[in-house]
Amino acid sequence: MEQNGKKSPNGDSEKKNLKFLFVGWESLSGDLAWQLTKEGYEAKVYFKTPDDEDVYDGFLEKVGDWKVNVDWADIIVFDDVGFGGQADQLRKSGKLVVGGSGYTDKLEEDREFAQTEMKRVGMLTLPHWDFENHAEAIAFIAANPGRYVYKPSGFTSSDMKGLLFISKEDDGKDILQILSSNKKFLESKVRQFQIQKFVAGVEIAVGAFFNGKDFVYPINVNFEHKRLFPGDIGPFTGEMGTLMFWSEPNKIFKETLERMRPDLAASGYVGYVDINCIANARGIYPLEFTCRFGYPTISIQMEGVLSEWGTFFKAIASGEAPEFRTKKGFQIGVICATPPFPFDDKAEMKIYRDLSILFKKPNFEGVHLGDVKLVEGEWRIAGNTGYALVVTGSGTTVEDARKQAYGRIENIMLQNMFYRTDIGQGWSEDSDKLQTWGYLY
Numbered sequence: 001m002e003q004n005g006k007k008s009p010n011g012d013s014e015k016k017n018l019k020f021l022f023v024g025w026e027s028l029s030g031d032l033a034w035q036l037t038k039e040g041y042e043a044k045v046y047f048k049t050p051d052d053e054d055v056y057d058g059f060l061e062k063v064g065d066w067k068v069n070v071d072w073a074d075i076i077v078f079d080d081v082g083f084g085g086q087a088d089q090l091r092k093s094g095k096l097v098v099g100g101s102g103y104t105d106k107l108e109e110d111r112e113f114a115q116t117e118m119k120r121v122g123m124l125t126l127p128h129w130d131f132e133n134h135a136e137a138i139a140f141i142a143a144n145p146g147r148y149v150y151k152p153s154g155f156t157s158s159d160m161k162g163l164l165f166i167s168k169e170d171d172g173k174d175i176l177q178i179l180s181s182n183k184k185f186l187e188s189k190v191r192q193f194q195i196q197k198f199v200a201g202v203e204i205a206v207g208a209f210f211n212g213k214d215f216v217y218p219i220n221v222n223f224e225h226k227r228l229f230p231g232d233i234g235p236f237t238g239e240m241g242t243l244m245f246w247s248e249p250n251k252i253f254k255e256t257l258e259r260m261r262p263d264l265a266a267s268g269y270v271g272y273v274d275i276n277c278i279a280n281a282r283g284i285y286p287l288e289f290t291c292r293f294g295y296p297t298i299s300i301q302m303e304g305v306l307s308e309w310g311t312f313f314k315a316i317a318s319g320e321a322p323e324f325r326t327k328k329g330f331q332i333g334v335i336c337a338t339p340p341f342p343f344d345d346k347a348e349m350k351i352y353r354d355l356s357i358l359f360k361k362p363n364f365e366g367v368h369l370g371d372v373k374l375v376e377g378e379w380r381i382a383g384n385t386g387y388a389l390v391v392t393g394s395g396t397t398v399e400d401a402r403k404q405a406y407g408r409i410e411n412i413m414l415q416n417m418f419y420r421t422d423i424g425q426g427w428s429e430d431s432d433k434l435q436t437w438g439y440l441y
Contacts, residue, residue, distance in 0.1 A: 016040045018314060021073035023066045024048075027055035027383060029079035031299050031369040031390070032309070034059050041310045044069060051384035058374025070095070075317055078271075080292055081105045091268055096317035103267035104291035111153040111194045114289055121259040124283045128196040134183050137195055138176060145171040147198035150179065151288075152190045163190060164236055167198055199278050199285055202430045204439075206253045207274030207290070207297075209324070211316040213265050216324050218246040219253050220274075221440070222297065223430065228342060230422040237342035241334045241423035242300055243398065246326035251439045252277060256286045270317050272298070279439055296390040299368035300333035303392035329396040332405050332424045335370075336417050341386030355381045357388065358413040366392040366408045381414075388414065398427045 022033045022045040033043040037060070045056060046066035056062060063069050070076065075096045078087050084105030087097050107114045112130040119125045130153065131137040141148060150165040163186065167175040179186065186193075208219040222244035228234035249258065257275045264273065274290040274297070302309070306325040315322035338355070340348040357372065357379040368390040371383030381388055389412070393405030402424050409419065434440050 018042070018074045018310060019072055020044075020075050020077055020310070020313070021063075021066060021069050022046065022077045022079055023083060024079040025082060026080070027052035027371055028295050029077065029293060029298070030056040030060055031302075032077075032079075032293065034369055035302060036310050039308055039310045044073070052371065052382075054373050055371045055383040056369070056373060057382065059369060059372075075313060077313070078292070081108050088268065091270075096314070097270060098313050098317050099271040099292055101267040101269040101291075103263065104269045104273065104289070107289040108291045109153070111151060111288065117260075117263070118256075118286050121263070123256055123259060123286050126197045126199055126285050126287075128194050130192070130194050132192055134179060134187055134193075137193070138179050138183070140195065141172050141176050141179070145173075148172055148175055149196045149198050150175060151194045151196060153192040153194050196287075199280065201278040201280030201285070202433055203276065204252065204279055204430075204434065205274050205276040205290075206250070206257055207272055207294070208253070208257065209272050209312075209316055210264050210269055211321060212268050212270045212319045214261060214321065215258070216316060216321060217248065218324065218326055219249055219257075220297075220301065221245055221247050221250070221252075222274075222300075223424075223427070224276075225420060225423055228420075230420050235342060237335075239294075239296055239335060240420045241332065242297060243330060243332045243401075243424040243427060244297070244300055244304070245330045246304055246328075247440070250441055252279065252284055255284050279434065279437065281437055284439065296333045296335060296368070299390040300331050300392050302368070303327075303333070303366060303394050304331040327394055329394060330398045330401040330424070330427075331392060331394045332398070332401045333368075333390050333392045334405055334409060334419050334423050335387065336389040336391055336409060336412065336414065336419045337370075338381060338386040338388055338414065338416050338418070344384075346384060349384050349386065352381050352386060352416075353383075355415055357381065360411050360413065363408075363411060366405065367412070368392065388417065391419075398424045 018041050020036055020043040022029050024047045026049050027047050033045050036043045044061045044063050046063050078099030084100040084102040087100035088102050090097050115125050115128055147167040147170055152163055165175050165178050205222050206219055208215040222242050224239055225241045226236050228237050272293050276287045278285045304327045312322055338352045370387045370389050371385050372379050373382040391405055391409050393401045395401035395404055
């Protein structure tokens with residue numbers, strides 16, 4: 001395939017004239033936009049936060065006002081929640097849109113609403129209580145001892161979603177102490193939150209693309225690694241790496257996400273939707289929806305998808321059910337970061353911004369954009385996070401995928417780069433349990 005936008009694999013030059021406009025709050029979807037440009041399509045990106053001003057410089061064309069580029073674009077891609085109402089309006093006007101709807105925004109932002117919807121369609125939900133007052137939550141736990149999970153709710157930044165606390169003591173005294181000691185701090189950061197009953201099991205997510213009418217198969221099964229250090233130790237980061245594979249619909253999908261088909265169709269949603277669950281011998285307990293691309297999920301999915309992304313997005317935005325070809329086996333992705341990630345520290349970031357990312361060999365296979373830029377042919381750290389790269393690998397077995405991903409990381413030279421070395425290592429134990437319970441069929 002030529003990469004200059006003049007010719008497609010089947011010689012259809014008109015197809016390559018499609019223009020994609022990516023719209024988001026933060027620098028999230030540049031890797032996907034970059035993939036479309038490598039396929040020969042035109043792409044522009046917009047994100048609001050000034051902290052990301054230099055991210056993707058040299059890789060992509062950025063715009064300061066996405067709305068003035070709506071007429072230019074053939075397909076608009078919303079990469080985050082919070083744009084659902086605008087996506088609905090654009091669809092009504094006849095525009096092709098991937099991402100967002102008012103309904104799906106509410107599913108992700110409002111945990112109470114999401115749990116109500118899960119229960120309404122017949123999912124097995126955990127007891128939960130929603131609060132806007134930390135003193136009331138503290139009093140509730142004191143009066144009802146037990147293991148709980150504290151989760152920020154509402155429209156919350158990705159940083160604040162890391163303020164998730166999981167009780168380890170059966171009487172909940174640990175989370176009670178954490179909330180009491182940090183009450184003033186949490187009140188300044190989190191306005192809405194949920195206290196959910198803790199349940200032990202395997203954390204697993206299933207997701208699929210939706211074309212406004214139905215799911216497009218295969219589905220994606222994935223296992224996130226959210227804490228900073230190997231062994232699931234340390235603060236929640238949002239994500240440090242993921243193991244995934246593509247599958248025909250299985251029991252977890254059928255008992256959870258598939259039940260949302262009528263409501264997703266009624267909302268006209270187009271894009272990727274994912275539901276995170278805890279599974280054990282007693283059942284499958286859905287926790288939360290992600291009604292958008294996941295990060296780094298979408299980059300790892302690129303490792304396992306054989307279909308052309310531009311053609312696929314055009315088809316699902318048009319309500320079609322395209323062939324969606326994926327690799328057999330497994331894919332993993334590893335976040336490679338520098339300080340201050342996962343924290344906000346602008347003074348520390350000044351040390352690392354503009355730092356070169358070097359490659360021992362000129363091989364960029366499986367290397368995906370984080371907050372980086374291209375300056376005079378050299379990759380450099382950009383933005384304000386230290387979230388540098390996503391490195392992926394695939395293989396017939398999990399160990400094959402791990403070897404490829406970590407082998408690719410060995411080709412990268414970046415001062416003080418860190419990453420988890422155990423992504424995917426828990427698969428053997430988790431798969432045994434899930435197979436025994438019959439959830440992967």
